[in-house]
Amino acid sequence: MAGLNGMNTTVAKTIKLYIGGAFPRTESGRSFPVYAHDSKKVYAHLCRASRKDVRNAVSIAKSALAGWSSRSAYNRSQILYRMAEMTEGKRAEFVETFVQTLGYSQEQSNGAVDQAIDAFVYYAGFADKYQQVIGSVNPVTGPHHNFTTPEAVGVVALLCSDEFDFGQLVTRIAAITCSGNTAVVLLSENGAAVLAPLAEVFATSDLPGGVINLLSGFMDELYLHMASHMEVDSICCDCNDTKIIATVKEEAVHNLKRVVLNSPKEPGLQNILNFVEFKTVWHPVGD
Amino acid sequence: MNKTISANNKKNAGETDFVFDYSPALESTDMVKINKQNKLFINGKWTSGKSGKFFDTINPANGEKLAELTEANAEDVDRAVKAARKAFEGSWSKLAPKQRGRYLFRIARIIQERSREIAVLETMDNGKPIKESRDFDIPQVAAHFFYYAGWADKLEYLFNGRNVSPIGVAGQIIPWNFPLLMAAWKIAPALAAGNCVVLKPAETTSLTALLLGEIIEEAGVPPGVVNIITGAGATGAALVNHPDVNKIAFTGSTEVGKIIARSTVNTAKKLTLELGGKSAHIVYEDAALDQAVESVVNGIYFNQGHVCCAGSRLLVEESIADIFVTKLKRRMTSLRVGDPLDKNTDVGAINSAGELKKIKGLIANAIEDGIEYYEPEATTLPQKGYYLKPCFFNNVAASATICRREIFGPVLAIQTFRTPEEAIQKANDTTYGLAAGIWSEKGSKIHKTAQALKAGVIWANTYNKFDPSSPFGGYNESGWGREGGRHGLLPYVEVK
Amino acid sequence: MQRIISLQNHNGEKVSIASPPIDAVMLHERADSFTKRSVKKQSKMDALYKCIEMIDLTTLEGADTVGKVKQLCSKARFPITTELADELAGLPNYKPIPQVAAVCVYPSMVQTAKDALRGTTIKVASVATAFPAGQIPLKTRLQDVKDAVSAGADEIDMVINRGAFLAGDYQTVFDEIEQVKAACDKAHLKVILETGELSTYDKVRLASEIAMEAGADFIKTSTGKVSPAATIPVTLVMLQAILDFYDRTGKIIGMKPAGGIRNAKQAIHYLVMVNEVMGPRWLTPDLFRFGASSLLNDILKQIYKQVTGRYAYDKSFSLD
Known part of the structure; x- marks a missing residue:
């Protein structure tokens, strides 16, 4: 039992941020309480990430990009599958978190974990196939070989939905990373406690540090810094606040970062398409 | 360092008198007819602008005025968008996909048949060498319509068996460097996917777009499916800001692309941008x-x-x-x-x-x-x-x-x-x-x-090669989306 | 990657030959651009006259006779009949038709040609070295050259040893060219690569480099007995080799496309290429020749058309 205010003396877990494969506290030293569902009981004090944590996470995600995107698709696939395995291994912890902080039933919680595992497995299996599905060899006129392949967009910022949906969150992260992008994820306050077990899944899946970075904090305070950061290549906005969406679009214009809205919640091809860039290569055919 | 051949290297003096300077070989402009004043192409008709204002289009080869173009105002833009909407909800969407394709094939053929005339007009209006408009631009224009014509009844293959639907009315704004080719890049995929369009060519190079209007008319495309309006930045802005436009496709500078992106922030409009580069x-x-x-x-x-x-x-x-x-x-x-x-x-x-x-x-x-x-x-x-x-x-x-x-x-x-x-x-x-x-x-x-x-x-090991089947578009500040090939259709459809 | 080959010359000195790679597709694009030039009016007339001056009027048939060679020499001196020359003489655009650069014959016909051309500046060129295959012992090939030279040949067109070249024995190819060059004495040496048998542009470029290093005065595409003979792209490869060789050594080498150039339009394409790639310096018979037989008459027809406004018919001009 992880509750700080529980009636026992087990060692509680401190939930920190997950940046660059490490678990730092926020540089700001701030925190915010997460309560046990429908109660005033503090479940945990989460780090309230700051603008500087965002900056730090983005630059780490950026430096992880070259390595991750040049890994073989098969290797990314293996790591995503490992995440599914680790999620299964941590099922009890995820369930406990959902029951405690979101008031899910056991069945609901297990369903959410199932969805997440399905999403990891789905994209583990897609990592070395989507290129064949959405790439092409193009029949150009003239003596040239011409082909189009999808590539990672780069650093993707993810602003999570305020209606916590574990399946959607994992679908998003798995789709983003399976094509070689790196991610900076800002969890919404609601459900942010999932950061603890989820970060541990990533930390134990042979995932290179910096590929996935998880931040907890206040959406209102941080979304602007994610949207305006010039090293962020793409921003996916799952939160429904129209003001936030408009501001994100506005800020995205500075470096023309790709803005992804209304991406499907369920695993599928569209989620990959939303986070790739197409490169077309020409080469002459001659002797 | 520069060891170019100089007169000192002559083996026999006097033997290099021969100067092979090709005599002028001017392409005839006889086939080209340019209206002194040009109207807007809205709802299948050639119509005067509501502002009554005109502006000049210049032949950059000699600085002389070629013709006057109508400056379309917000009211004209509204008429064009309404016509496109009506066509989208009416005649165009009722057509069988294969029929849509037929119109595009027909346009491609007419362009091939009138290619010399179009090439000469393009060169006069744009200033590009006739050998480029003749051997590159116009053949590519025809090829583009031909390529996308064939997609019209095969859209179910775009997403591996999933059905797609058109987006609606697309506002398309194109640059002056490849005037008609950019029009083709915009119109062909949009129509193939079942959309209707309002096209605004660049203010310095509108004449071939207007000629394309004639060709579209000649091909019997239903009224309102393609509308062509002339004007400068204000006309473009009116089109971008029109509430009933579902999608904007823009090719031009990164600077203007960003302005357009900003002005769609509070809308649900889809946007593709093909912008600048420093390649x-x-x-x-x-x-x-x-x-x-x-x-x-x-x-x-x-x-x-x-x-x-x-x-x-x-x-x-x-x-x-x-x-x-x-x-x-x-x-x-x-x-x-x-x-x-x-x-x-x-x-x-x-x-x-x-x-x-x-x-x-x-x-x-x-x-x-x-x-x-x-x-x-x-x-x-x-x-x-x-x-x-x-x-x-x-x-x-x-x-x-x-x-x-x-x-x-x-x-x-x-x-x-x-x-x-x-x-x-x-x-x-x-x-x-x-x-x-x-x-x-x-x-x-x-x-x-x-x-x-x-x-x-x-x-x-090559450069500047283009083909209708080859996706084109950039990373980072060079834009959003791809044009050409299967990928060029994606911005013009919704996946069901 | 640039290919570098180390050879030895007849003095035992090391000769390093560098041959850059050729991209065939871009080469063809450039080559096509020459064929799209529009050469009309006065520039066309000038070009046609210049082409005549660059022709090596050629007959290389087993059936060649003394009579046939004499006729050819006559054609070289007087490309059009005096009758026709008189008819055209009064017309505004007409200039007298120049003589061709050379007559090109087998060694056995050198003496005949020399006699027939006495008193003119027209050169006698002879294909030697067991043309066209070259597949006989070197000793015999060298004798072939010496015989032609002593019979009065001004220019020798030799064939390279393609067998040795394709087998990678570049030293033999180089040695043989050096020895032929020595046998030429004062005669100019044109080295025929027979590009139609070399198959790739990379090999054409390498063969060009070897020929120039070994002492060629001209490099020449083809014997005319193998298809494809001269083409615009293959000539472009050789011209660029000549230009690089000039930049490197200061030596000026000539170029001779031969075979397959049958009409004036093609010849003008070549002239455009030389003009744009090499500059006007190379637009002289000293540095550029056409190896051709039927080309001359087609040029004459074009001149006739330009001068009279009428299309000529074939019999306006003698066949040889």
């Missing part, structure tokens, strides 16, 4: 040098350098830099700059007085900064009209303006590198990401470089 052309020491020179020349001087994907930065390996620059200079002396209607002209007129001034200003600043400048001495320019010699700057610092800003003219910036890593790093050192060229005879190095370059189009 690197990498020449490794193991390249086929003479052909690499050809590629570099084609990469930057094609269409007077008015090409978004122009190879405006040459990155040449230090070990061959001197010999390469010598060869480049020699090759540049054979470029013929002059009357675009002359079949022997390689570099035509800069599209407008304003553009010429802008490019000259950037050149002057770079010269003032002491950057090593070259232009072929012997090249002469016509007295009248807007012309510029092809030129380059050598040993340019990565921080120099001419190395970072898109010039959109026949100006090349040359830098050197020593290792593939340095070449890649320098090539990617730009906020753009449209295209790049790589010259090497070593296949593995080509693939490594191609994978590492952050650009949407990579030309390896």
